[in-house]
């Protein structure tokens with residue numbers, strides 16, 4: 477008899493989880509991405525003890541059809557791509573069909589979902605298996621509650637840093653979602669304290685006022701421009717507001733937060749000598765492009781991308797920033813909700 481055997485489902489899911497679910501913030505990221513993909517206009521995230529006790533994400537999106545519920549947390553099961561062409565034209569944040577499968581293999585998950593504003597379904601999943609399924613009253617949308625994260629993977633639990641660090645990472649991710657999806661009302665609560673709340677007004681400078689404070693928000697300059705392939709919009713802070721690292725530079729491609737060395741360089745080049753050595757600006761920039769020009773299937777966390785026609789895009793970004801800084805007398809009007 478041969479020695480090779482296929483891994484069972486639970487084990488395979490746990491191995492995948494190692495890549496996708498690194499820490500509590502990864503769970504927040506995946507669940508909020510699903511809520512955004514479901515067309516939600518309101519997304520609330522509640523965490524207890526930096527997500528280690530629980531993470532709850534509620535949305536008013538499409539909900540999941542009853543027959544799709546078991547598939548939703550199956551591995552490689554997705555409603556977002558169907559064929560090879562789709563894989564190279566991704567319009568959603570998710571597409572790998574792995575997040576829920578991974579999360580349900582390393583925590584206890586309760587999913588409540590309603591696709592038609594009447595009857596809802598509540599299921600509990602443990603160790604990748606559905607252990608309970610009942611009907612419940614619910615509004616249209618989905619609520620996912622993740623409890624006891626990493627209870628069955630003690631090594632991963634040990635790797636998790638202080639609650640302070642983990643909560644910082646969650647806040648960070650939520651801030652970036654709020655900046656990239658200004659039309660969505662986001663709320664982040666940690667142990668009943670509200671850490672972020674946005675109005676969904678669609679105004680990036682308002683969101684940046686919430687995230688970075690009024691001092692920065694008052695000194696933002698809007699940028700906007702396009703070439704044949706790319707459209708760039710965003711807000712950049714005047715060069716007197718610099719930071720010691722690149723962390724305050726947020727880059728989004730089609731609404732997805734990404735890290736990209738070359739584009740970061742293009743931004744810095746735009747500021748050029750206005751930045752002291754070793755200092756970085758505060759910016760949030762979204763680039764809209766045909767999804768066929770960007771490959772997001774590089775890494776499971778989807779933060780790394782490969783771009784076509786990179787030089788054209790770099791030039792556009794650098795030019796827009798240079799022009800904006802030259803016409804510096806513009807002061808944006810800011811209204812901040814209470």
Ligand code: ADP
Nearest residue numbers: 510514548554555570571572573574575576618
């Ligand atoms: P992916 O997002 O890559 O498709 P996931 O494992 O994150 O994979 O989710 C699996 C499927 O479950 C999604 O394709 C979607 O159809 C459904 N789903 C998950 N979360 C939600 C949600 N909040 N609202 C509606 N559908 C959802």
Ligand code: MG
Nearest residue numbers: 506510570575
């Ligand atoms: Mg997903």
